[in-house]
Amino acid sequence: MKPETACIHAAALNRNKSNTTGAVAVPIFQTSTFAHLGFGQSTGYDYSRTQNPTVEHSEELVAALEGGRRASAFATGMAAVATVMELFKPGDEIIATDDLYGGSIRLFNNISAKNNIIINYIDTSDLSAVESAITPATKAIFIETPTNPMMKVTDISAVSRLIGERDILLIVDNTFLTPYLFNPLAHGADIVVHSGTKYLSGHNDTLAGFVVAKTSELAEKIHVLKKTTGAVLSPFDAFLIIRGIKTLAIRMEKSQSNARKIAEWLKSQPKITAVYYPEQGAMISFKTDSVKTAQNILNKVELILYAESLGGVETLITYPATQTHADVPEAERLARGIDEKLLRLSVGIEAVEDIINDLENSLK
Numbered sequence: 467m468k469p470e471t472a473c474i475h476a477a478a479l480n481r482n483k484s485n486t487t488g489a490v491a492v493p494i495f496q497t498s499t500f501a502h503l504g505f506g507q508s509t510g511y512d513y514s515r516t517q518n519p520t521v522e523h524s525e526e527l528v529a530a531l532e533g534g535r536r537a538s539a540f541a542t543g544m545a546a547v548a549t550v551m552e553l554f555k556p557g558d559e560i561i562a563t564d565d566l567y568g569g570s571i572r573l574f575n576n577i578s579a580k581n582n583i584i585i586n587y588i589d590t591s592d593l594s595a596v597e598s599a600i601t602p603a604t605k606a607i608f609i610e611t612p613t614n615p616m617m618k619v620t621d622i623s624a625v626s627r628l629i630g631e632r633d634i635l636l637i638v639d640n641t642f643l644t645p646y647l648f649n650p651l652a653h654g655a656d657i658v659v660h661s662g663t664k665y666l667s668g669h670n671d672t673l674a675g676f677v678v679a680k681t682s683e684l685a686e687k688i689h690v691l692k693k694t695t696g697a698v699l700s701p702f703d704a705f706l707i708i709r710g711i712k713t714l715a716i717r718m719e720k721s722q723s724n725a726r727k728i729a730e731w732l733k734s735q736p737k738i739t740a741v742y743y744p745e746q747g748a749m750i751s752f753k754t755d756s757v758k759t760a761q762n763i764l765n766k767v768e769l770i771l772y773a774e775s776l777g778g779v780e781t782l783i784t785y786p787a788t789q790t791h792a793d794v795p796e797a798e799r800l801a802r803g804i805d806e807k808l809l810r811l812s813v814g815i816e817a818v819e820d821i822i823n824d825l826e827n828s829l830k
């Protein structure tokens with residue numbers, strides 16, 4: 467099955483056991499608990515923190531799209547990342563991309579650090595840096611590619627080859643590319659993390675997170691952690707994610723084609739001094755000639771919305787320095803190039819001419 471078909475049918479093929487009506491859209495099982503027919507009997511569903519048919523459907527869909535054994539659905543992307551971190555114990559070392567999503571950095575620096583998990587941030591796009599960062603205590607490599615917001619690309623297959631037979635989990639946050647454009651598990655990753663809030667939902671209307679595991683053993687560990695810590699996805703939000711994923715393919719194609727044109731256009735603008743676009747996906751970061759130009763754009767855009775987040779049908783513009791990356795210590799932020807001249811664009815599916823017109827007017 468091709469990816470665009472899988473977005474619509476992957477989970478429908480092994481349709482949920484509870485769907486006996488033939489409903490085409492997945493029913494929302496808005497129930498916390500499930501009754502037993504008799505002593506020692508179960509329908510397979512007992513309590514919705516552990517499993518719920520609608521949520522299970524979203525998990526089957528995301529697992530199928532990523533080519534994983536099984537997925538676990540969470541209330542948010544951060545709940546997904548936080549749960550993955552529960553796989554580790556005090557003294558474990560994790561190598562992480564230095565240009566990560568701000569929320570992941572906050573989690574690692576505050577909560578993981580408190581639990582004595584040592585996070586070593588490096589530029590994972592530099593393979594020799596990855597190689598020299600590996601120690602006998604390294605238990606995982608956590609990669610975001612392309613990075614947020616500087617769009618640096620890490621070669622996941624090459625990192626996987628570097629790990630070789632070592633007992634190190636390769637974890638990839640695949641939020642930016644989505645399973646439609648990239649499948650980390652097929653390139654040697656062990657775990658894929660998603661903020662389902664972004665492209666999977668696609669409409670800026672739902673928070674969600676997913677963890678997809680390559681092996682049943684890892685998937686079972688994540689599932690037990692999920693039901694134990696409890697930040698699960700609600701049935702209604704699972705329904706919205708399933709609905710969103712049906713159009714993932716056409717949304718990614720359109721927003722990517724818009725992004726390619728906008729990146730080219732930005733490069734021709736005298737007030738834009740740098741454009742960061744990895745030739746894939748629909749996220750673009752760019753630098754302006756002055757802080758004033760950057761802030762003018764934020765004040766003047768009309769169609770484009772000045773808001774955090776990404777991956778929806780609406781084009782959003784973000785100011786990483788005060789929004790997504792406000793909690794990254796200033797020196798670290800500046801060292802990574804996240805200054806007050808940097809803007810990040812999540813390109814939506816509007817007509818590209820309208821997006822460019824809006825940017826053009828905001829640059830005047």
Ligand SMILES: *Cc1c(COP(=O)(O)O)cnc(C)c1O
Pocket residue numbers: 542543544545567569570610614639641642660661662663664673674675
């Ligand atoms: C948004 C985001 C997260 C966190 O997801 P939430 O759903 O906001 O909790 C994690 N990683 C990346 C790359 C993100 O963009």
